[in-house]
Amino acid sequence: xxxxxxxxxxxxxxVVIDWLKKYNVNYIRINSDENxxxxxxxxEEKIIFCDMFTKKEYNFLDxxxxxxxxxxxxxxxxxxxxxxxxxxxxxxxxxxxxxxASQLDYLRKYIINKVFRNCSVKLGDPExxxxxxxxxxxxxxxxxxLVPNYTVLTHTDSINCxxxxxxxxxxxxxxxxxxxxxxxKRYYTYTEQINEIDTIDLKPKNxxxxxxxxxxxxxxxxxxxxxxxEFYSVAIFSQxxxxxxxxxxxxxxxxxxxxxxYIIDDKTKYNLLSIYNELGLNTGSAxxxxxxxxxxxxxxxxxxxxxxxxxxxxxxxxxxKVAQYLIHGDFN
Amino acid sequence: xxxxxxxxxKLDELGMLPxxxxxxxxxxxxxxxxxxxxIRYSSKYxxxxxxxxxxxxxxxxxINYSLFDEE
Numbered sequence: 001x002x003x004x005x006x007x008x009x010x011x012x013x014x015v016v017i018d019w020l021k022k023y024n025v026n027y028i029r030i031n032s033d034e035n036x037x038x039x040x041x042x043x044e045e046k047i048i049f050c051d052m053f054t055k056k057e058y059n060f061l062d063x064x065x066x067x068x069x070x071x072x073x074x075x076x077x078x079x080x081x082x083x084x085x086x087x088x089x090x091x092x093x094x095x096x097x098x099x100x101a102s103q104l105d106y107l108r109k110y111i112i113n114k115v116f117r118n119c120s121v122k123l124g125d126p127e128x129x130x131x132x133x134x135x136x137x138x139x140x141x142x143x144x145x146l147v148p149n150y151t152v153l154t155h156t157d158s159i160n161c162x163x164x165x166x167x168x169x170x171x172x173x174x175x176x177x178x179x180x181x182x183x184x185k186r187y188y189t190y191t192e193q194i195n196e197i198d199t200i201d202l203k204p205k206n207x208x209x210x211x212x213x214x215x216x217x218x219x220x221x222x223x224x225x226x227x228x229x230e231f232y233s234v235a236i237f238s239q240x241x242x243x244x245x246x247x248x249x250x251x252x253x254x255x256x257x258x259x260x261x262y263i264i265d266d267k268t269k270y271n272l273l274s275i276y277n278e279l280g281l282n283t284g285s286a287x288x289x290x291x292x293x294x295x296x297x298x299x300x301x302x303x304x305x306x307x308x309x310x311x312x313x314x315x316x317x318x319x320x321k322v323a324q325y326l327i328h329g330d331f332n
Numbered sequence: 333x334x335x336x337x338x339x340x341x342k343l344d345e346l347g348m349l350p351x352x353x354x355x356x357x358x359x360x361x362x363x364x365x366x367x368x369x370x371i372r373y374s375s376k377y378x379x380x381x382x383x384x385x386x387x388x389x390x391x392x393x394x395i396n397y398s399l400f401d402e403e
Contacts (some may be wrong), residue, residue, distance in 0.1 A: 006379075014377045021376065029378035036378065053375075153351065156343065171352040178353065181361060188336070188357045198343055198354070207343075210351035250357075 001062050002027040002326050003115060005126070006069040008034055012308050012319060013069050019323030028058055032071030039078050039111075047111055049077070060115050065326045068116075068124030070304045073108045121329040123322065124283055128303050131279070133174065134211070136301060139278060144271045145298035150213035156202045159194065159212075168215035169194050170246060190247040216297050221248060222288040224264055225307040225318060226276055228325060231269055232316045234309070235262040235290075259313035264288075268296050275301065285310070335359050366393060 002020065006013040008031045020027050030037055040048040040057060047060040076084050091097050112126050137147045151162050152174070162169050170191050178189040193215060217239075224233035237258040238248035244257055251257075264272075272286055285305030289297040311318035324331050336357040343354055361367070374381045 008380045009382075010379075014379070014381070017377050031379055034380070159343070159351070171350075171354070173352050174350070178356065183364070184361050185358045186361055189352055189355070190357070192352065192355045194351065202343055207346065208348050208350040212351065 001058075002065040002067065003060060003063045003119075004029045004067045004069060005032070005071050005073075005112075007031055007071045010070060012306065012311075012322075015308070015319035016067075016322050016326075019320050020326070023323065023327055025323075025327050028063075030071070030073065030077075032074045032077075035074075035076045035081060037077055038080050042111070047114060060111070061118050063115065063119055065121035065329075066115055066119040066123070067322070067326055068112075068122075068126045068129070068304075070129070072126055073111055075104055078104055078107060121326060122282070123325060124303065125281055128279060128281055130176070131301060131303060133172070133300060136275075137298075139275055140271070140298040143274045143278070144267070146295055147298050148213040148216050150211060153207065153210045153212060155204070155206055156199075157204050159199050159202065160196075162212050163194070163196055163199065166214035169212045170215045172211045172213060174209065174211045190250055193246050215246075216289050216291050218245075218289045219292055219294075220290055221299075222262055222264065222286075222290065222296075223305075223310055224272065224286045224288065225305075225310045225316075226272065226281075226284050226286065227318065227321060228282055228331075229273075231264055231272065232307075232310055232314055232318060233262045233264050234259045234313045259309065261314035261316070265296075271298075272301075362393075 002025060004013060004016070004027060006029055010031075013029065017027065017029065028037075036052055037049040037058075038052055040050045042048070045061065048057050049060060050057050075087070079087060087100065091100060116122055116126070134150065134152075137150060141147045149166060151158070151165075153159055153162060170193050172191050173189060178187055180187045194212060220235045220237050220239060222233050222235055224231050226232075236248055237260075238244040241252050241255065241257060243250050243252045248257060268288070276282070276284065279301075281301075281303055284301045284303045285307055286301045287299040289299060291297065307318050310316065321331055336359050339356045339358055341349075341354050341356075343351065346354060370383055371380050372383050373379075
């Protein structure tokens with residue numbers, strides 16, 4: 001049996017499941033944003049979850065293979081709807097709430113760790129789902145990559161200093177960008193260029209710590225998916241479209257960026273591999289930029305990044321490879 | 333991106349927000365209950381899916397006739 005931790009609407013998970021079906025393999029998909037599975041019992045030899053639709057029970061320790069795609073185990077899966085609603089409405093004391101939340105966290109970590117330790121085939125790592133962007137910059141630099149110079153600004157005066165120092169700068173989120181939805185709107189932030197005009201008449205004052213980095217003029221960018229020991233990359237020609245030139249995720253659906261299969265050079269491969277090895281990750285998506293002088297700049301590694309577009313643009317059939325790895329522990 | 337609206341703030345107006353919040357994109361969400369009609373459960377994938385692979389997102393809105401009773 002294979003356990004997949006994911007989210008609802010996670011498309012790559014669906015395609016991997018198509019392949020698992022083709023190979024006639026049993027799997028369980030745990031979506032952290034739904035309430036299909038509910039914890040029933042844990043002891044030293046079993047972790048039993050009940051499928052609330054079929055009433056069938058599964059011992060998660062029967063799994064031989066686990067894929068941490070996204071998500072994890074939600075409070076709802078541990079408590080069930082009735083206790084969860086009581087927990088959310090009736091527990092008012094913040095200290096009690098903090099204590100209960102910490103108990104749930106410990107339980108969640110125990111389950112995921114035990115499942116991962118028990119499985120002979122593992123892909124992804126729940127402990128490494130959020131990598132610290134600035135720590136990753138430092139690690140990439142240590143491993144031989146060029147990294148855009150970055151500054152964390154805490155005062156409006158330092159915005160002009162950063163502009164003078166780097167020429168052109170972009171603002172980034174220190175952690176994940178904003179992805180928030182209210183009852184009637186959804187909000188998003190992207191990497192944005194900060195111009196001198198933005199700083200005219202700016203009063204001197206303290207600001208919320210904000211990450212800016214030198215803007216690298218790219219000739220193209222690369223998204224490289226890493227799976228066990230192999231890299232599968234595509235070049236994304238986003239530089240000539242004003243909508244996508246700073247952040248290609250501002251997709252132009254009318255005239256999409258051209259994407260082509262790309263083989264990264266041995267030095268880049270070696271540098272990336274040594275980052276993955278140091279982190280202890282066996283999969284992830286790296287973003288790189290190639291500048292006018294053919295220098296490779298490291299931007300980030302997302303351990304749970306999307307790889308569907310790399311798979312289709314590069315014709316790599318990555319979802320099939322993921323399925324084969326989950327079944328056999330290799331690609332045969 | 334075509335349907336996203338840019339909500340831009342001058343750096344001076346950010347208050348306690350970080351600089352990367354000076355440009356926030358947003359799009360309107362219709363009633364979540366209406367959006368849910370576009371979704372079905374797939375037992376094959378063990379998850380909710382959009383009804384169509386390429387949904388046109390045209391939603392049939394429910395009319396509350398009681399609103400017209402007074403007219």
